[in-house]
Amino acid sequence: xxxxxxxxxxxxxxxxxxxxxxxxxEKEHKQEVGELKAEIADLKEENQLLRQENRxxxxxxxxxxxxxxxxxxxxxxxxxxDQKGGKPANTYNGRKKTKRKAGGQKGHKGTTLTKAEIEVKxxxxxxxxxxxxxxxxxxxxxxxxxxxxxxxxxxxxxxxIYADKEGVLHIPxxxxxxxxxxxxxxxxxxxxYSEGVMSNDRIASFLNAAGNGELELSEGSVYGFCKxxxxxxxxxxxxxxNELLNQKVVATDATVVTVNGKQxxxxxxxxxxxxxYHAMGGKSIEALKGxxxxxxxxxxxxxxxxxALYHFGTDHAECNVHIxxxxxxxxxxxxxxxxxxxxxxxxxxxxxxxxxxxxxxPSFPPAILREYEEKYFSxxxxxxxxxxxxxxxxxxKEEKTxxxxxxxxxxxxxxxxxxxxxxxxxxxxxxxxxxxxxxRKWLEVFARKAAVKCxxxx
Numbered sequence: 262x263x264x265x266x267x268x269x270x271x272x273x274x275x276x277x278x279x280x281x282x283x284x285x286x287e288k289e290h291k292q293e294v295g296e297l298k299a300e301i302a303d304l305k306e307e308n309q310l311l312r313q314e315n316r317x318x319x320x321x322x323x324x325x326x327x328x329x330x331x332x333x334x335x336x337x338x339x340x341x342x343d344q345k346g347g348k349p350a351n352t353y354n355g356r357k358k359t360k361r362k363a364g365g366q367k368g369h370k371g372t373t374l375t376k377a378e379i380e381v382k383x384x385x386x387x388x389x390x391x392x393x394x395x396x397x398x399x400x401x402x403x404x405x406x407x408x409x410x411x412x413x414x415x416x417x418x419x420x421x422i423y424a425d426k427e428g429v430l431h432i433p434x435x436x437x438x439x440x441x442x443x444x445x446x447x448x449x450x451x452x453x454y455s456e457g458v459m460s461n462d463r464i465a466s467f468l469n470a471a472g473n474g475e476l477e478l479s480e481g482s483v484y485g486f487c488k489x490x491x492x493x494x495x496x497x498x499x500x501x502x503n504e505l506l507n508q509k510v511v512a513t514d515a516t517v518v519t520v521n522g523k524q525x526x527x528x529x530x531x532x533x534x535x536x537x538y539h540a541m542g543g544k545s546i547e548a549l550k551g552x553x554x555x556x557x558x559x560x561x562x563x564x565x566x567x568x569a570l571y572h573f574g575t576d577h578a579e580c581n582v583h584i585x586x587x588x589x590x591x592x593x594x595x596x597x598x599x600x601x602x603x604x605x606x607x608x609x610x611x612x613x614x615x616x617x618x619x620x621x622x623p624s625f626p627p628a629i630l631r632e633y634e635e636k637y638f639s640x641x642x643x644x645x646x647x648x649x650x651x652x653x654x655x656x657x658k659e660e661k662t663x664x665x666x667x668x669x670x671x672x673x674x675x676x677x678x679x680x681x682x683x684x685x686x687x688x689x690x691x692x693x694x695x696x697x698x699x700x701r702k703w704l705e706v707f708a709r710k711a712a713v714k715c716x717x718x719x
Contacts, residue, residue: 320653379407415472418443442482450478450486458696461487501537502554508532510578510683512563512690513570515544529694530554536693546572561676563687566666579673581607582686587663594656599644603667606636610678611685618681625678633678634671641668 383390389412396403424430435441449468453459459467461483469476505511515528526541541548546569549555555573562574565583585607591600610633617625625633644664651657667674677683 320655374407374409376405376407379409413471415475416443442476442478442486446476446478447486447489450483451490454483454487455490455696498537501535502530504535505530505532505537505554506557506559508560510561510563511558512684512687513567514564514687514690514694515541515567516694527694528552529690531690531693533689544569549573561683563684563690565687566670576676577673578676578683579670580687581611581674581677582688584667584674591656591660591663594653595647595651595660597644597647597651597660599640599647600660600663603637603640603644606633606640607674610675614677614681614685623681630678634675637671637675638668641671 382388394403420436422430422432422436446468450464453464453467454461461480464483465478465480468478472478510532512531513528514531515526518525518527520540526544527538528541528544529536529538537554539552541551544567549569549572555570558573559575561576561578562570563578563580564570565580571577585604588600588604591597592604613629614625624630641664644660648657648660648664651660677685
């Protein structure tokens with residue numbers, strides 16, 4: 262009995278010892294599990310941060326790739342910035358190729374001078390006529406060919422001014438200086454400056470070369486001619502602006518220039534045969550209010566979504582060529598279908614408009630208008646749906662901005678449908694402004710807020 266009790270006590274002690282060890286192991290295990298859980302939580306948090314950082318990096322990488330792919334075909338950037346495919350600037354052409362050969366097309370009337378036209382010019386006395394004979398002049402039969410050329414040579418006119426009966430010399434204002442340049446030199450200089458977009462020093466060099474080095478024309482003289490033109494043309498510019506005020510639609514655009522190290526702008530107002538330029542310190546509403554034309558114009562302004570211009574005129578048309586570029590950019594960056602379909606729709610609208618315009622129609626019939634507008638807004642709704650799954654954050658945001666713009670300004674983008682006198686784009690204004698973009702040396706005159714170039718209406 263005593264041995265049994267000792268055995269049971271021994272077993273009990275062993276059991277208690279084992280249970281104590283188990284408690285220790287359990288505590289150590291719980292502590293280890295707790296540490297592992299904390300470590301797992303830290304790793305999960307770190308993983309989440311890394312995932313978030315990875316998403317941001319991917320987004321930023323896609324955004325940078327998008328910027329690299331920006332050119333004049335999918336943004337408002339000028340062609341001079343194009344570097345597509347590693348090509349030099351200005352070599353990328355976003356226009357679609359046609360199967361037509363270069364040069365004159367079949368059915369187009371040629372512009373080559375005819376013998377009859379040359380004979381009329383000779384008879385008018387406006388052209389110097391010389392005869393050059395090839396072969397035996399004694400022969401009775403000959404064939405006439407004409408060569409049209411220019412005779413460029415320096416000419417000096419001596420002006421002799423005689424005194425009147427009282428011995429007083431009445432010298433006209435234009436001859437106050439002993440030596441002046443004539444009207445032809447001045448006209449060529451200002452034409453090369455405004456139309457040819459040449460700098461003052463190059464104009465002087467060109468005319469001196471044309472005059473066999475005898476003109477000795479200086480850069481300062483060329484500047485003086487152009488400054489004089491700006492001064493005497495103010496009346497003509499006012500007349501042009503008054504003509505623009507009577508137009509139903511006027512296109513406008515602006516470009517950045519630098520004057521004395523400060524950013525300024527050149528703004529133009531264009532119609533088919535006339536254009537007026539203005540120098541401006543900014544593009545704000547207050548700056549625009551300083552223009553006489555905008556304060557008094559009551560027609561339709563055509564531009565590339567300059568919201569400040571919406572405070573002037575009575576209606577506005579948006580340039581659809583620009584919006585097509587943004588749509589192309591959206592398709593490239595998001596892969597969504599709506600933007601490509603919208604671009605095709607706008608082009609289809611313009612093709613149909615041109616056909617009806619050629620037939621004398623002033624606008625689309627109401628039924629076709631409704632159909633086109635329904636397609637337009639249907640594509641916007643489709644775009645909003647596709648935008649929800651657009652991958653990159655920057656692309657999603659830009660796409661949403663584009664959709665909002667096309668929805669909010671739908672009337673302005675589709676105004677060319679309702680009134681065929683409204684152009685599809687403002688290309689006329691951009692063409693007129695291209696010279697100002699090329700010629701940075703215009704600015705001496707523009708800084709004095711003078712309209713340098715004005716085309717007299719034909």
